[in-house]
Amino acid sequence: MNPVPSKSEVVLQVRHLSKSFGNVHVLKDITFDVYKGEIFVIMGPSGSGKTVLLKHLIGLDKPDKGEVLVHDKPVQNPEVMEKYRLAMVFQSGALLNSLTVGENVGLYLTEHRLKTPKEIEKIISEKLEIVGLSNVQNRLPADLSGGMKKRVAIARALVIEPEFILYDEPTSELDPMIAVTIGEEIVRLRDRVGATSIVVTHDRDLAFGIADRIAVLFNGNLLFIGTPDELKQNTNPDIQKFITAEFRFNKKNAA
């Protein structure tokens, strides 16, 4: 288990966040803190509001009520993005299909003119190497496998040198071996660049494997926040059902 980082510094605060789409209440009065350098996993079944919550954390969606504060400033404040740098790894990778892998990874630096083209090229190679990819700079995203796309998306996030990396279902659609590699990558990156990681997933193995703390979301309600061990001991029937669900299919009866 990963050591729980110091709780002295709260870097992200979610306060009474609520969001509805029409009559559907997707998030109901969500409140929690995220500490500097921790891997904070948000777990829950499909449709529980995890991705919507993640979009609020990075400022892509506006809440109906409540707020998200990064270092005590609202996440929508343009200064927050520039100063603290939040990067997101999307579930699909969300690579720009018209650009090559190299152009995708270097997009942030190219668009903001932060480095010379030669320096950008060097950074692209470095970041791709960190995620275990090489000689893919000139390939198009359409030519990559699902796992490679996710790694390129992580490399693109790293270029920002983020203080926060948000991952949306990083292991979905991946085979178990690549899922483990991605999980290890998340931990390695946290250790290497010191970024605070917020991971949304319904993959129990990933959550228990990498999390410092886990939050469980159920029908838009935050049911639990704590360490993986505390979660395993929690007696809430919904949580137990979710974390212990397994196939109990009886072939004889079915026949």
Add this chain to the structure above:
Amino acid sequence: MFQSIGELIVLFWTTLRAFPALWRNRAKVLDQIFEIGNASLLMACILSLFIGGVLALQTGPVLVERGLGQYVGGMVGISMCKELAPVMMAILIAGRIGSAMAAEIGSMQVYQEIDALRTMNINPVHYLVLPRLVAISLVLPVLIIFSIVVGWLGGALVASFNHQISIGFQSYFANLRNLVHVRSVVGGLLKGLIFAMIIGTVSCHQGLHTLGGPRGIGRSVTKAVVNSIVLILILDYILTRLLMFAD
């Protein structure tokens, strides 16, 4: 409907305000110009040649019958530069380029590429809308000039070789020179510029507001083309009236 019109105005205004970022995006503008020109030049050529030809074919015999055959050149010339070239080219571009813009931006919206841009602090209006709007506004007037010239040529060919008309090239173009003034051409180009802004804004707006999956993209493409054409035809009437006052 009023909400969409409001959003269109806001998007257009936001794009105008992004103009200081144009120089930084010049490579994207050039890419778009190349793409638009490449996709439409041949079509524009064929369309204009036949429009000019049909104009001469429809009006020539009637004018010749009434002893006004020498006016075929002027007739084709004015129709092409004041009305047909701007409107037909705008409709062609709305179908060919507006649909492609809506589809490309729409799929970027659906597959979260635009969200990814936002998380990198890259403004989608600067990155996607501005280069397209500038490129289409530069290309459409050029295509209109091209269309006018090819249309005149198409008319001249039919006027010369159709036995019911038989007006020589020289007399066709002499009459055209007499009747077509520079301001007629400039008026047509002005219309084209405004139509280009309409097509660019409507198509990018539809793309950015795409919801759902592939079906949503299809819906956006259809809306982009239909709304552009409707707005082009309505504005064409208003602009024609305004240009008549200016004459």
